[in-house]
Amino acid sequence: MLNVNNVTLKFGEHQVIRHIDFQVNRYEMFGIVGPNGSGKSTLLSAIHGGKPCDQGEIYLKNQKISSYSTKELAKLIAVLPQLSETAFDYKIKDIVALGRYPYQKGIFQQLSVHDHEMIEKVMKDTQIHSYKNQSLQTLSGGERQRVLLARALVQEPELLILDEPTNHLDMRHQIQLLDTLRAWTREHKITVIAVLHDLNLASLYFDRILLLDKGEKVELNHPNQTFNEKSLNEVYQTALRTFSHPQVSKPLITFVPSLDREETELHSVKSIIFEQKEKELRVISQNDWKFVSSEVGFFWSNTLSLKTEKEQNQQDHHKRVHHTEETSQKWLKTLQKTGHLQNQHFCFFVHLLVNNENISLKVWFFMEGHFCEADILKGFMRLSPIFEKHSEIELQSLVVGTNQKGDRVANFEELLVEIKSSAQSLMEEITEIRKEL
Template sequence: MLELKNIFCGYNNVDVVKDISFDVKRGENICIVGPNGCGKSTLLKAISNLISYKGDIILDGKNIKDLKRRDLATKVALMTQSTNILFPYSIYDTVALGRYAHLKGVFSKLSKEDKEIIHNSLEMVGLYDIKDKLISELSGGQLQRVFLARAFAQSPEVILLDEPTNHLDLRYQIEILHYLKKWAKDNNKIVVAVLHDLNLVQSFGERALMLKEGKVVNVGVTREVLNSKDLEEVYGIDIKEFMVTTLEKWK
């Protein structure tokens, strides 16, 4: 289980996230929703231990503050919307980077088990057949699938997603979320996703955490959270009415 207890965090001594508590069980996913600036990405950085925070974040009974950076990298993977390419590695070599936290030393070579995990990660996202292609030659959708495979190859207990489907066409958005949901269920893992598109949240999320100004407004089963009166209060618009009206135009 992943459990957050009374988390406060932010930047320059100003708390963006204020007293947030929730938990996620294994095999489950939770979507974090709310308007821009409400603390969604900041919360993911705290779970990744990339920024300092007050409170406790417990993973399988261990406080992540007590874990070394290398050990944390074997347990938590963060996937963002960034598609910046610093080096033109092949797809295979990029995904292989996910195994480095598991290696015994700097000069250690990939084991047979490591290679199997990389192979399976590429198969899961449908990229094994083009594994030797340079990532600089890929479309945005393919590149995001490479980064997802790298996260799978990391063999973490938790995958954190910060708008991973941003700028992707609908097909790739649906595919990526499908891969993640299946990965969590099949491997008894945890997914925590920040998503703006509430249609995708309804489709993908089992549970939802709704934030406003850094505080929890509602948390629970996705359908119940998104059908609550809190939705209009948080976003300042009757989103459900807008969605229903738009859907009618497809008939």
């Protein structure tokens, strides 16, 4: 659809865009992100023909964009600029009708039947039809942006270009705008290129993301690849973290406020307290831990407990990680092991429950440092077979917790080796305990 070949853009002698190459596929939603001053809006201006290239060429449908006439380009490209105060005060339907200008013919350039049909359809699809006879100045910022989007869509473009379309909109209107845009692009088979500041919106709504920094291409790929922590931290010069969205296969980006980073306390494994009472086993920490559990998934908590009463387990998912059947219990013991790897401490708690038929294990593992979900799951999968090899011993549940403080573990494979070694030594202790029964 669009090819950008070795493009350089300047303001005076200053190079704003340096030797950029990329291709935008037909029917794709293509996002451009980067910090202020990275050249996003300048690049967008060159793509829709507003700024000539100082070097290189931009091709639209295999034709140089500079070779199109203004009216020809208006039939192919529609532009939604940044939301700003408008000097005119037309009725909504008249503003939307301006988008049909490229198709009007004759001296008086009257709207055709098809023009009127398109205007009505677009106003309904963008949810502005109910106030089509109102003045633009009577609308909120989100409503005005939908009017400008309708004006762009009514052009029936093959390529829609948006410059920070969600700026100044609250969350509800941001979602409405992008949902409308995505639904329209799928129905009418158009291509979208948009500059955005919100990385999470870019990740959730766009197929591929171009990450710019100082006028140069840093990454161009699907959101899961473009939004890697190394590139994001280098480009934005701040500590950004990525994690998986709980419902869709897209990354989300977050950060830790600087004050919280300054107050980070390491060696929190040492602060863990283990309490054993008649009907409850509890692990308590002064810090919140991020857990993945084989029974309840991901959650944050500073307390884990084993309770023998089912009804108590169901009250709070933070405190119902596991349950035991008191009636079948014959013997109970908990083993503990601590260690460290590359100055990062870890701690095991293995809870053994012996009944008439077998020995069941419930394993809690605490590790200092920052892990992402993929790392924790990798550890979960690598640990499980160690216990399952002992066919007479059932691994009922495994909980892995990290404090998300300090540096991320540099070599996770070395950590897994240490975990396996610790787990194996615990299995040997379990064997000795069984001899006592």
